[in-house]
Amino acid sequence: MSELQSGWSTALILLAISLLVHEPWRWIGLFLGRNLNIESSVFQWVRSVATALVAGLVMRLVLFPAGALQGVSLGVRSFAMVAGVAAFFYIGRRLSVGVGAGALALAAGTLIIG
Amino acid sequence: MIIDDDSLPPQPAPEEAWWRGASRAAVFRRGMMVAFSVPGLILLASAGGFGALANDAGFSLANAVFMMGVFFALPGQVVMLDQMARGGSLAGGALAVALTGIRLLPMSVALMPYLKGPRATRLGYIIAAHFIAVTAWMEGWRRLPRIPAEHRIDHFIGIGTGLVAATLFGTTAGFLAAGAVPSFIAAVLLFLTPVYFLVSLIATSSGLSDRLAIVAGAMLGPPLYIMVPGLDLLLTGLIGGTIAHFGARAWDKS
Structure with a gap:
């Protein structure tokens, strides 16, 4: 399969895989949600499921990182995460402040501690 | 230009809301501007990471960008890229991609009540569906409850279009700059995604x-x-x- 990374055949394979096994999840989700009432208990449950899922994804990205983030120690990654959340709460509840503080804390931690 | 994005939980819109008297095109464009906000820039950086990865894996620039566009969900792309780069079977790759895609189902179910409105058509839903990945979902979740139902589908398709454009640009830039970015900077860029997800979850929680x-x-x-x-x-x-x-x-x- 080493020849597969370029050319039209690869594009077709990527298109087929996305349409057959990836995109349908989105369609099914919208279909299932079509009659859902925002006030209903089922919707509140789905909302909790989606929220817990994304929280789990966050932990995965921080605790089991890929690429260059693997070079940063677990302590620095965790500290930067806490710093971002704390900054969000204590400095005006702004998304940009939380994200910026998290990134700065990671940069500072990497430079000072490694 | 970075729009400082206020991140209060869903709440009734103020009287002088931007959508008053706005045309459908204006509502769409307003959504597209998300590409220049904090979430848009973070997604751009993540797409840059994907572009660099695709370059390492031996993909052509065209196919890396095409893959970003047709999947528009980084976990599935990374899994597929890895499988193809290792010469693994396509069936195995498809199965892994399907598994990463399952998470999109509950997110889509949860977003659907906020997409419904008098202007939503079947084609509109199919287009909107494609944009459901964590960032667009988060932004829809945050912004749609604050605007009237008639504007929601147009605004969300605008958000999705802006974010897809940002990722296509990011993939191209990352592909071309692969290896030129110091690992320290790359680490900070990778870290933006989980911080944004967590802070945004907290900001929208009620x-x-x-x-x-x-x-x-x-x-x-x-x-x-x-x-x-x-x-x-x-x-x-x-x-x-x-x-x-x-x-x-x-x-x-x-």
Whole structure:
């Protein structure tokens, strides 16, 4: 399969895989949600499921990182995460402040501690 | 230009709201501007990471960009890229991609009530569906409840279009700059995504069940990733979300 990374055949394979096994999840989700009432208990449950899922994804990205983030120690990654959340709460509840503080804390931690 | 994006939980729109008297095109364009906001720039950086990865894997620039566009969900792309780069079977790759895609189902279900409106057509839903990945979902979740139902589908398709454009640009830039970015900078760029996800979840949370869901998901995610990689996110959502939902109801009753 080493020849597969370029050319039209690869594009077709990527298109087929996305349409057959990836995109349908989105369609099914919208279909299932079509009659859902925002006030209903089922919707509140789905909302909790989606929220817990994304929280789990966050932990995965921080605790089991890929690429260059693997070079940063677990302590620095965790500290930067806490710093971002704390900054969000204590400095005006702004998304940009939380994200910026998290990134700065990671940069500072990497430079000072490694 | 970075629009400082206010991140208050969903609330009634003020009287001087921007959408008053706005045309459908204006509502769409307003959504597209998300590409220049903090979430848009973070997604751009993530797409840059994907572009660099695709270059390493031996993909052509055209196919890396095409893959970003047709999947528009980084986990599935990275899995497929890895499988093709290693020369693994396409069936195995397809199965892994399907597993990463399952998480999009509950997110789509949860967003659907906010997409409905008098202007939503079947084609509109199919287009909107394609944009459901964590960033666009988060932005839809945050912004749609604040605007009238008639504008929601147009605004969300605008958000999705802006974010897709940002990722296509980011993939191209990352592909071309692969290897030229110091690892220290690359680490910070990679870190932006989880911080944005977590802060945004906290910012949009309202009520005990949301807060419990964040805590339960964060606690269940790592052990489930070790025990059942592939299905971990779906199980984290189902188990954590169910605990949070019924826990909050029991607490409210007592």
